[in-house]
Amino acid sequence: MKNILFFLVAVGVLGLISCKDDDETTYGTLTINVKAVYDGEPLSTFSTYDFDNGEDIQFSLISLMLSDIDLLNQAAGTPISDIALADMSFDNLTAAEKGFTIKSMNIKTGSYTGIRFGIGVKPDINAMKPADFPSTNPLSNTSYYWIPWSSYIFSKTEGLLDTLGTGLFDLPFALHTGSDGLYVELEGGLPIVIESQKDTQLDIIVDYKDLLSSIPIKHNPLNHNPEDLATITALVNNYATSIYLAQ
């Protein structure tokens, strides 16, 4: 009987030791909130904002396709999400302030130096079609694929412009970006600490006033001409100055 007891205790101690070994790697959670603001204030759809030259603007649909989101530790990346369609179209401020959430579990604890992500998808993925993906993947959404470009739509910015400042929003606009040449990768530096069994929050903020800075919406409210990408190229070039990180 005593022998059995000793054996059981020994097994228990061994088990405990081996568990301790496994537990040396600890994990936490990262929650990324993709938020839209306008001139620094939370942006809600169908609210009115000052645009250029006395014109007012309202937004109805604002979204970004984010790909290959990696947490950075020096040059090395820790994958967070392959693909997310961040739809920031919220018609109430509470939801707009919260933003579109991307949650990633089981990230190794430690200090990270920043984050990297693509807006759009890389050419190898862009060569595929919605039918190639299961319905759970945002890339299966045919509303985000534009056949004449043979490309996914990387972002949508839609709304109305009050061109006369009369309160009548007379000009609908739809700026959709896409095509291999307009895929961009952004990298932002910000100390991010992932702690064991804790949730770390990180905001990716898009300021649409800056994003639409010097975009001639009035003269080019729709941009589906595959041979005229000037407007959306200008918009894509504004990403670097209109998207920033915060905690």
Add this chain to the structure above:
Amino acid sequence: MGFRHFKFGLTLIGFALLVACQDTITDPIDPADDLRDIPYHPISYIPNIPFGFPSLEQPADNPMTIDGIRLGRKLFFDPILSIDSTISCSSCHLPELSFADGLAFSQGVNGTTARGSMSIINVGFHNNRFFWDGRAATLEDQAHMPVEDPIEMGELWENVVLKLKSHSTYPEDFRKAFGIERKTEINKDLATKAIAQFERSVISGGTTKYDRFIKGEIFLEEDEYNGYLMFFDFDPTIPDAECGHCHNAPLFAAEDFFNNGLQASADLLGFADPGLGKVTGNISDNGKFKAPTLRNAEYTAPYMHNGSFQTLEEIIEHYNSGGLNSPNKSPLIRPLHLTPSQKSDLLAFLLTLSDSTIHTNPEYQSPF
């Protein structure tokens, strides 16, 4: 003394457990309820997926089987689901009309419903919100709702289940489809699963003029080809008809919801039929409806959720006009300035999406 009581207690518990176990093991099934003599050999259904289509996803708890689809088809065509046995699913989704019903507003047991019926062809390839207003999350949920809708079928599921349990053939069908052992296991979830299986099997594509063109088997006529270019905005030198945004290939439908200018409203609260907004509670969704498939649109008149248009020509005219204004009308619904010839070309292209074989396909006909 205390130990003796403890021993007695343990013996009592042991005996009670033994009795309980015996009950479980030997619980006899009432012969009138017993279905175990009927063979249960489920055979997976392998759908024939048209060229370019996505895969047909099936819920893990409702894989398609030959007998599941057979039962679903029977239920789909059987008015037993309605309170007075006059209305079946097929009353509003007739195979000969590409699974629509030819009415602006469908008829139920208690009069006229608020919307027209959508064709269910290729519905299995959809995975996001069903009905015009998206009120059903899954196809199984969708199949569940019309029975208890007071206008559509006006019946309670508990009554339907009673009718199915006491039916002369349905218990055997449920046994073959789902392997149940007793009639009492028949329930609404199994019934709606079977209906959803049948609906997923209704597939159309691969043989239309458009499909054959895409596969490189044929050329389109000049007018059809011009329409194709405008539909998808391939050629910047001719107008973009803006169709492909909401009716993208290969399904010519979308998982999303749009305000396509059918209702005028000065603000987001003024829509007579709020559509998706009533379901989500978001005012910016008011006036939005699901974009249905344009495959077989030739046969599914009248069109839109409210049967606004009798012909495809009227639809083209609607979009050419830019529709009625409201704040959240899609910015892509705008005056197109198409010439009569261009409108005619667009119509010619829409007709290349027709597949009349589905009307007579024996797999989709009533088993009664």
